[in-house]
Amino acid sequence: MIVSRFPTGRLRISRVVYFTNLQRTDSREIPVGVVGEVTLSGLRGVGTAFRPSFSTDELALMGPLMRDILTHPSDVLWPEFLEIFKTSEPGAALDLFAQRHASSLSVLAPTPLDVPRQWLLERDNTRLQEIVRDRIKVILTDEYFKFLFPPRGDGQTVDDPTVEERVAKLGA
């Protein structure tokens, strides 16, 4: 009998949102960005695409402490996510990150995305790292813009955002 092993993987993306009033739905929710995690048999990685900054109006709606943190989201949230990634079991980083942020700043439940077949079939690890890195940037950017669009009618700006995307620690 011949048994072939079908390669599998997992790619999940979570939206990150700031609730300006946790207690009421008739309040603004400010998109912060997206975070993602990919887990393949021989490779794992995480990436983020956070807004580079927020408008004065948006910052005014935040609590003082979180306003400090979100003035430059990537400076605080990326190192935190990366640290979790480095110390967690494969595939667990996104869930752990979400557990840490489930109040005003919320990492919402992840959405599974199709894993590109090329990722599953590529056997050259160096090449795999390259294609995952390139593609995850595109995916994160796409998900980031899906999250920001359509623009809300309340002054939220979406023009010329600088997407910060990174893929970390690729390799088995």
Add this chain to the structure above:
Amino acid sequence: MPNYRNFSAELEVLADVWSTSVMSTDTWNLTGKKWGTNSQPFEVANQNNIRGVAKPGAIINDRCLRAAHEKIVSDLAYVLSLPVPPVVLWDRSEGHVGDRYAAISAWAFAKANEWQVVKPRLKPAQTDAAKRIAGAMRAFDTWIAASDRKGSHVLVSDDGVEDTISVAQIDYAFALSWEWCGVAGAQAEPRAAFPDGVGFDQGVCDEIADNIEKLEEVRISEIVNRVPVEYYSAIPGAKDVILSQLVRRRGVLKGWLK
């Protein structure tokens, strides 16, 4: 009785209502937002635009009586003036695909951050205040056998106030029958003090243990027994076990907390 609930007057009005009722009569709608944590909580809103966090968000076959635990713990905390947000039960009605019997927790604060975010930035007066709350909750968490306490289950109001701290302890799904009915092994007593990393006030801990000891059995019984039997269905006999353990542990609590 000292009050460790630094909640708004508006929230306390809601707590007055929810702590003396069992089932929600509001119309709750799903907003579409979900969190990926263990109980798969999801956001709901009522006809007055009040947000709540409902759980469980799916049938989870681990015999954890999430909704019942959340409700009982919240009501006990209310009686003791401890900072657990109000909870009400929500029957999602016959025909609902998934777990029909849910609990809805109110948000304690308009803006809040998890303890691990706040802890490095505490002012001295806030550390002192946190120490008192940790003392109070050490007694309470030990009494109810809270087995899943961590920084992310302690929310701190992001209100800019620097001379004190407003804290809410959330997520008590894994308490009460979780250990008492043998679903999980019993942890050592006493339980760790949360918020963590600031120590705890032993005097406050003793004070709350006193208050727990003085709680009338009839009051505890009312809180446990009014939860409908369907909410205990995963563990036959759980209601009796919860009640008897709460009553029994009142008397031995001080010994554990010394």
